[in-house]
Amino acid sequence: MGTIWEQFANFAVFNPEIKLKIMKVTAFIRKTAKKNDVDTKATIYFRLRDGKKDIKAASELVISPNHWSADRQGYKDRVALVAENEKMDLNHKVQALTRMIEKEYKEDAGSEWLGEVIDKFHHPEKYKTEEELAIENPPTFAELFDEFLEKHNLSEVRKKNFRVVKRALMRYELFVRKTRRGMKHFTLDIHTTTKETLADMWDFMENEYMYAEEYPDIYETIPEKRTPQPRGKNTLIDSFSRIRTFGAIIKARPPIDRLTSSLWKNVFMELRFILPFKNVTNCLKLICLLVHNLPFNVISLCSNLL
Secondary structure (H helix, E strand, C coil): CCCHHHHHHHHHHCCCCCCCCCCEEEEEECCCCCCCCCCCCEEEEEEEEECCEEEEEEEEEEECHHHEECCCCEECCCCCCCCHHHHHHHHHHHHHHHHHHHHHCCCCCCHHHHHHHHHHHHCHHHHCCHHHHHHHCCCCHHHHHHHHHHHCCCCHHHHHHHHHHHHHHHHHHHHHHHHCCCCCCCCCCCCCCCHHHHHHHHHHHHCHHHHHHHCHHHHHHCCCCCCCCCCCHHHHHHHHHCCHHHHHHHHHCCCCCHHHHHHHHHHHHCHHHHCCCCCHHHHHHHHHHHCCCCCHHHHHHHHHHC
């Protein structure tokens, strides 16, 4: 009987109206080398055949001609002079690129298309959209502050006040990296900020004058003209009000996802536990200022909680 493919091939032979087209991608090399030459490197090419179509393009993968196995599409079975991880890495790349070519293939594809697919495999960053790059490299709090100051018409006095808060937040990041186990790479991120983060920021800014003495290197990295002094509650409210810049910036950016939006609503609904004062007006003032466009129903709920 034979295999299914053999039966299908025989069926196609006796039924010429059926067009048997099997697209196939293979890797190959063109260069040869003398028997014991392992220094010469050959470029690995990729070939796509589909009916009468036969296109080829070079990749950036290389291998010694004496180590190449056309049957295995990679290193020969026994190559003692090359580390196992290096052999596996090249074999996996050949397989991955082959799959990528097969996946992206279209009937009107030509040599230029094949070369572009191979280039995309080696340099994916060249083909990413601005949105994809923005997701992979989100702006830091400091960058958001800079962007806000550039795009908004503020007086020099207000810009100066914003920069004071920006430097405090940058020092807070350094403080967390220095004092918290497992947080050496901590950065403030609007998508992961919680009520605990805000409470910690409040505590840091309230006690920064003490931390300045204990961790002088932080203030050498991000200095102030004057040595940090104790901050009163009104000063802290004013400082936290500057954080509304993030709400303004988010408003001008593409909408954040529902999960992030929900997270921030929960953060501000539970903010009351970090506010050690009785004045409801001041509490609501802080909450309203923290997010530029906080929905009214959230503000009302905060009022009920307080």
